[in-house]
Amino acid sequence: MSTVLEATDLAVEYRGHRTVRAVDGVSLTISAGEVLALVGESGCGKSSTARAVIGMEKPHSGDIRFRGAPVPPLGLRRRKAELTAMQMVFQDPNSSLNPRKRVGDQIADGVTAARSRGLSSDAPRQWLGAVGLDPDMVTRYPHQFSGGQRQRIAIARALAAQPDLLVADEPISALDASSQSEVASMMRRLVLQAGAGMLFISHDLSVVRIMADRVAVMYRGRIVESGPTAMVWADPVHPYTKALLGAIPHPDGKGVLPAAPAAEAPAEWHEELPGALDRG
Amino acid sequence: MSALSIRDLTIAFGRHDPVQVVSGISLDLSPGKIQGLAGESGSGKTVSAMAVLGLLPATAQVGGSIRLGTTELVGLRPRELNRVRGRRIAMVFQDPSASLHPQLTIGAQLTDHVRAHLRLNRRDARQRAIDLLTQVHVPDPAEALRRYPHQFSGGQRQRIAIAVALACDPEVLLADEPTTALDVTVQAGILHLLRELVDQRDLAVLLVTHDLGVMSAVADDVAVMRHGQIVESGSTHDVFTTPQHAYTRTLLESMPDAQQSLVEDDE
Numbered sequence: 311m312s313t314v315l316e317a318t319d320l321a322v323e324y325r326g327h328r329t330v331r332a333v334d335g336v337s338l339t340i341s342a343g344e345v346l347a348l349v350g351e352s353g354c355g356k357s358s359t360a361r362a363v364i365g366m367e368k369p370h371s372g373d374i375r376f377r378g379a380p381v382p383p384l385g386l387r388r389r390k391a392e393l394t395a396m397q398m399v400f401q402d403p404n405s406s407l408n409p410r411k412r413v414g415d416q417i418a419d420g421v422t423a424a425r426s427r428g429l430s431s432d433a434p435r436q437w438l439g440a441v442g443l444d445p446d447m448v449t450r451y452p453h454q455f456s457g458g459q460r461q462r463i464a465i466a467r468a469l470a471a472q473p474d475l476l477v478a479d480e481p482i483s484a485l486d487a488s489s490q491s492e493v494a495s496m497m498r499r500l501v502l503q504a505g506a507g508m509l510f511i512s513h514d515l516s517v518v519r520i521m522a523d524r525v526a527v528m529y530r531g532r533i534v535e536s537g538p539t540a541m542v543w544a545d546p547v548h549p550y551t552k553a554l555l556g557a558i559p560h561p562d563g564k565g566v567l568p569a570a571p572a573a574e575a576p577a578e579w580h581e582e583l584p585g586a587l588d589r590g
Numbered sequence: 591m592s593a594l595s596i597r598d599l600t601i602a603f604g605r606h607d608p609v610q611v612v613s614g615i616s617l618d619l620s621p622g623k624i625q626g627l628a629g630e631s632g633s634g635k636t637v638s639a640m641a642v643l644g645l646l647p648a649t650a651q652v653g654g655s656i657r658l659g660t661t662e663l664v665g666l667r668p669r670e671l672n673r674v675r676g677r678r679i680a681m682v683f684q685d686p687s688a689s690l691h692p693q694l695t696i697g698a699q700l701t702d703h704v705r706a707h708l709r710l711n712r713r714d715a716r717q718r719a720i721d722l723l724t725q726v727h728v729p730d731p732a733e734a735l736r737r738y739p740h741q742f743s744g745g746q747r748q749r750i751a752i753a754v755a756l757a758c759d760p761e762v763l764l765a766d767e768p769t770t771a772l773d774v775t776v777q778a779g780i781l782h783l784l785r786e787l788v789d790q791r792d793l794a795v796l797l798v799t800h801d802l803g804v805m806s807a808v809a810d811d812v813a814v815m816r817h818g819q820i821v822e823s824g825s826t827h828d829v830f831t832t833p834q835h836a837y838t839r840t841l842l843e844s845m846p847d848a849q850q851s852l853v854e855d856d857e
Contacts, residue, residue: 351773486630488844516846557778559803563830570778
């Protein structure tokens with residue numbers, strides 16, 4: 311499998327009264343046809359990692375390569391056409407869709423991006439159908455859809471650009487619980503059909519279990535454990551991963567309280583366990 | 591004897607052409623029990639909880655009966671409702687930052703309404719605040735009283751919000767998505783605390799959440815709402831293991847827990 315994305319020793323800092331190092335030496339690779347999930351608590355640096363990978367955040371240090379070429383930070387100037395092969399889906403579709411533009415036209419922007427790289431892409435109508443919406447809705451505006459439908463439109467627009475890499479930052483968190491795993495599964499299916507790779511960021515570990523090939527667990531800016539999802543799930547080795555998985559409540563009707571850590575941030579969670587990285 | 595009894599509650603919004611959002615739900619909360627109210631967004635779970643506290647806007651038309659012991663809450667005058675609210679029924683919300691005042695110390699928030707409702711002097715109120723923070727396991731309670739909400743983590747803030755809610759020894763606690771904004775490890779701690787408080791204080795709790803995992807972990811009984819109606823209710827064990835209504839089954843089947851990994855399917 312060919313490597314789509316390679317990030318090495320990535321660090322992101324935010325300056326202020328006190329400089330915060332949100333991402334502290336993260337390395338990851340994503341191949342074509344693969345879904346890598348990045349999980350962890352809020353504030354652990356998952357979103358900063360995603361934004362740095364796609365060039366929305368200027369990394370403090372480290373190296374990001376997309377198909378072997380460095381990814382320059384987004385600036386005022388237009389990006390090179392090649393970089394439209396990276397697409398992103400955000401948590402809140404309201405802030406990523408243009409409220410004054412018909413959804414068909416917004417998806418057509420994705421199609422144009424694909425054409426500019428010499429690729430063909432389906433018509434907006436077909437893309438709407440692919441994400442489970444009525445193709446006749448192309449002439450509608452975003453406000454005429456529910457939140458869940460809007461997120462499907464944002465996904466259709468990103469995929470219409472025929473990306474090699476889709477970066478999705480909490481794409482299902484704003485959806486109703488009953489449609490979360492369906493939308494996540496749909497994303498996986500469409501990305502893999504297109505032969506692309508996906509970086510899927512989520513705090514919902516149950517969904518990650520069913521749709522990610524590999525998982526990287528982040529804690530306080532660092533990846534503490536990574537490996538094939540099934541392996542990490544069945545046999546977590548890092549104390550933080552164990553705590554995270556043990557804390558998930560399961561809808562089984564057994565009335566079992568999930569295990570709660572003794573403290574909010576036990577010292578052992580900061581441990582570095584080289585054996586927990588790149589397992590399998 | 592139930593602590594709170596809801597009978598045929600209806601809620602509609604709008605004067606002309608009213609939209610009915612809750613159409614005749616009945617629920618009983620018992621002391622020492624957590625009654626879950628599950629459902630998707632827009633199903634009417636939150637407005638039902640708000641109706642109990644009389645917190646709905648003036649455009650809402652509330653029908654049916656909500657009885658707290660022998661007191662009928664529907665149609666109660668604002669002044670009388672104020673004596674019930676915070677004193678006999680308390681509420682915990684999803685976002686603890688919204689229920690705590692950012693510019694007041696924890697001490698002020700934990701003692702002001704206690705002094706107003708229970709007529710305690712300053713020293714007794716302070717001691718009571720320290721006891722409450724101890725019960726919700728906030729470390730170093732005496733020091734915590736001097737600090738402001740932003741100086742605590744999200745989980746600690748929710749513990750403090752729970753302490754504020756419990757300050758006047760209410761009979762009934764309404765908890766609307768109390769752990770939804772929290773990380774899963776922090777959520778686990780709050781769920782333990784909730785269960786502990788219910789058992790110790792014989793509290794009657796209405797737990798509103800869309801999270802069926804949370805529901806299964808702490809609720810004794812559960813009611814599933816859809817389109818303003820309760821479609822199924824029973825013991826948590828029964829509803830989760832042998833759901834009778836098609837909607838409950840659909841909800842449970844849509845949970846990732848119920849699904850095979852797609853990764854294995856590929857290979």
